[in-house]
Amino acid sequence: MGKRAADTLIASALPIALVVAWEIGARVGWISGRILPAPSAVAVAFWTSLQNGELVHHTLISTERALYGLLIGGGLGFVLGVINGALPVAEKLTDSSLQMLRNVPHLAIIPLVILWFGIDESAKIFLVSIGVLFPIYLNTFHGIRMVDPGLVEMGRVYGLGPVALYLRVILPGALPSILVGLRYALGIMWLTLIVAETISAQAGIGYMTMNAREFLQTDVVLLGIIIYALLGKIADMLTRWLERRALAWHPSFQSAAKTVAVPA
């Protein structure tokens, strides 16, 4: 057995032991099924809702809301970050206002959002957009500001026009920071969506769990929580993959083979 396999085994020993203990506890009757149903019950709930199509239906609706929110809020944050990073005038004009808004917890404006948009889709998408806007804005802005001025000067000396300078020097230089912002934003995206869907929805994972609560289907509630966790994990894995691809030049993303970085 390889060292990696052994490491994986050690790392997964505790979670597996916990699940086994939980299952046994539920079967024997130490744990009430209404408080915490057995893992097998959750698995059955998963299978049932998968077969009747409900799980896919709700997951797709939640994912759609999340992505719309990310697209709108993230896009806006990115554009603001680029503009403010490039133009000191724009920064003076908008940055302090943005910093002020950033300090408002976006979940605190839920009552206001319900007054504005009612409880339909736009309310949830709006909340997610507000949630992801600031981490993307801040990290884009910061990333652009932290680009080595020596490289920018080099680009100018070697004849790069403003567009080429932006595309080949400034944005790639800011990319590591932008991707950190994206990962952070994805976490906020799911969190916001969970809260928004729990408060009011006619579909989505949040609706599914709240509905299950009314009927005391604790297994479905648990299933919803697990689905949220999985969606968050998938989003994180996607950004990690994106990072590895986009930052292949970065010493910390290069494999050991052939790439022993020599300090300058």
Next chain:
Amino acid sequence: MSWANSWVNLYGSQLEGELGAAFDRTWPRKPVVEAASVARQSIAIRLESVTKAFGTRPVLRDLSLTIDSGQFVAVVGRSGCGKTTLLRMIAGLEPVSAGRLSIGDAAVSSLRQEVRLLFQEPRLLPWHRVISNVGIARGENWRDHARSALRDVGLADRAEDWPATLSGGQRQRVALARALVSRPKALLMDEPFGALDALTRTEMHQLLIRVREEYGFTALLITHDVREAIALADRVLVLRDGTVSRDIPIDVPLHLRPSSPALNHLEKDILAEV
């Protein structure tokens, strides 16, 4: 390494190290008068009563200087004497406060493509592979030009590598290739070898001598290393308190410089002055 030894390494025929292979064809060195495949081209740089001040603090005072087309001039001076400012002005990165600065027939008002600048640090874009760094200005057939410039600095086989995988000397050679790729008429160098170890620096000196023979550009080297200045330049300027305090032509042929007692004496002389 002693003074004499480093000269033997620099001009001896038993050259070894990374650059050895690249030099085989042209070593031992003989003056190259015939034009290379592409025309050698250079341009004169002229300063007339140039003054530069940052706020009220004068950095360069009433400086007049002519660098002939094709000449190799080294400027030495202690840090803060204004030598980097001088170079940045000629490069078009800093405006002159008073006086006239011209390259060729035209006054310098902004960045010019026939003048290239080699910075103290390589300043490579870490997210571009070596070849894309060399061909940063792109343009027609840039890959071919970049490849040929990389060959000239002995790094043809690293074209597809990331800059992070190169050593400090290799990075500075990539930076040199990036400067050469557009066939500049003048090359301005701001202590480009200052951060390298002694052996690598000696290799870079040889490389610079070789590419200058091939390309023929006017060269201006800013350095605090008096020995480096004497080893490479046709003319050494001592910059002190914002003005040229000494202007010394060096007529000894490059290959005789290591054994020249006169130059050895000159080095001590300049060091005493700086």
